[in-house]
Amino acid sequence: MSQGDAFSATEHAKPVIASSQALHLEQTLCSICQIDDAEPVAVGEDFEYRTSADSFLAVRCRRCGLVYLDPRPSTSDFETIYPPTYHANNFDAKHFGWVYRVRRELEKRRLRAWLTSVAEDAAIVDVGCGDGFHLDVLRAAGFQNVRGIDASERAVARARDAGLDVTHALAENDPFEPQSIDVALIIQTIEHVVAPRDFLASVQRMLRPGGLAFIVTDNTSSADRTFFAGRHWGGYHFPRHLTLFNHRTLAALSERAGFRVRSLRTMASPVNWTYSVRNLLVDYGAPAAIYEAFSLRSVPALAAFTLLDSAMVSIGRGALLHAVLERL
């Protein structure tokens, strides 16, 4: 369908977003129940990168409560929806300065705390490693046998430039020998993957029995989502977060993939708070000078929301879920 060739849109008819291309959206199923009986919970746009003219719908499965994007971009759209400027490709000191250094320090402490019982020569894989931020942190924390895989060629190239052992691969293609890995990190990755159940099953295959998987992902039962659930919640990250979890759905999926849940908690993050406010401001036409105060570079916003979300963690409503899974 051509867009209004004979109908030139008059001054009143402004496209939702001018001039961008439409994506190839596909209908999908709940990845836990394998059915499509869901109700809409949010309609939004790509407020962050404006990679397409589409609006997107987040739905919640009536049976299990899983939140997912439906319809969603096809894999052929991934080049479009992950633009070269995508933050996971460029999170470094040059672009993010002080924020990068503070986050690096915090993540180093976090990983050390998680991996206290893990030997320094354990085989660790960061699944969906992006530009290798966590691999670099692991190396600095004293772990020597660390590798990564990522679906983005661009991110892999950057990680390799930093001297990291990173492969351009999907976990679903079994890039490692079965049962050859001790620890898998799945940090803000599972919400991006096309088939989370197959994905987790493939991580299960690469791990040795008793091996551990650490998952970090956005929490749909978080306090920040409560305020922005209908449209602006940063966790939707339209249209890149295809599947979103809460305690119950993450546990259900993990158990189906052959894991035992050792622990499942929430952890503090200022990112979704910051992006929720930013998305709202962008959507309602606020000047850039105002919404730029809410970004991954804005120290005051990140600091304030870190404090706020830390309080939310104490009541079990932090922005991120953190699961520790043991391979059966």
Added chain:
Amino acid sequence: MTAPIAILGGGLAGLTAARVLRTAGVPFTLFEATATLGGLASSHRDAGGFSDDVGVHFVTNRLAAAIGASAQCYRVPRYGESVWLGDRSVAYPFGLIGTPRYAASAARTIAARAIRRAPIRSAADWFSARYGNAIAREIALPLIEAWSGLPAERLALSVGEQMPGSIVRSLALKAAGSVLDRAIASGYCGSLPESPHVFHVYPYDGVATFCHRLAEGLEDAVRYETPVQQIHVENDRVVGIRAGDCEIEASAVISTAPIEILASLVRGTNALERYRRFRHRPMVFVNLRLQGRNLLPDVVVWTPLPGSPIFRLTEGPLAMPTLAPEGKTTITVDIGAQIGDEYWTMSDEALAEVALEHVAPLVPDARARFLGVRTVRTPIAYPVLDIEYEADRLALEGGLPVDGLYTVGRNGEFRNILMEDVYWRTRRRMQAVIARYRDSQVLEGNVPPQPIDAAVL
């Protein structure tokens, strides 16, 4: 092997059903009586750059996103409704409440009801109890009578279902809309909560865009110009259909036909007899092409006139500028009709005359602005909610008493629902169809039974 499911009708409901079945991997054939898809959700564009749907349609960003057609839509700049009181128009609903005579009548009614609760049996009672006798008698009842073709005493009180709910919520949404500069949808989807995030958008190429998008990839399963002539039922179970003069096996039938038509197609059971007396209200839509724009005080203007079948004027291009070339507009005049009556059989020129006369009090120079007319007649515009068959209508909610026979869509469900409700309700109803198909596959040994832990809850 299980025979494919037959879907009757390629409008919004039929295509929504088809899309859900395709995603679930359930085989089906969609039978469309005409040469094109769309049904009541079709669009027509003429050489002069004017565009019409079947009546003026308003849709939301949520429906567009669900169908995956939002990139083909623009934001609607404004939406609003007014009521014409004979000499002036007032905004609906707050302007009415602000009119002292109506406010006093409403207050008296509320006070009287606090003392003595009269039973509410009909739409006439419902509107009087809710808005006061003055608003009911002078505004609401003439409108619903023209819309339905029945006296308000004979209409079921569920006519009130379609009215927007809480006044406070409507006010809040209206205020949010003006602050946020979007036409927030109110009263356009009863299945889901209203929200400032759900607002009107419109496809550049008309509402037909939605059906075209839904039909993408389903072409192999559509049979055009193949009206379904009979539905065969044996032992209260669907076994097949007759379509395009051929007998075709079918494991189930999903009908979007008006329920009274569906009842007349079924053979082998009397279970649907009671639906044969259901009726739809035919409508004549007169699209007046006029020079200029912003001719009406609001996008929709209700014109209550006791005894007149003309009840609504819509200047679509105020909300959807692409419906008319720049500097021109369309006012759609809705006339409730009966098949064969004077309006149904009137020539386009005569209908234009009637419409211009009706519009004249609001647009005094309408005749001087007149550029042309396009009329659309539909025999199945709205279900008539006659009190006489209301109990049977309500029972429809629980499905039909024939195994494998489903009825969806506005005419099939016989409810006053708009496009987004049709979409969500049809999707929900397909869950039972899919479950029934999966059970049949398990019985035939094609798939293993679902493990007990399939549901997380």
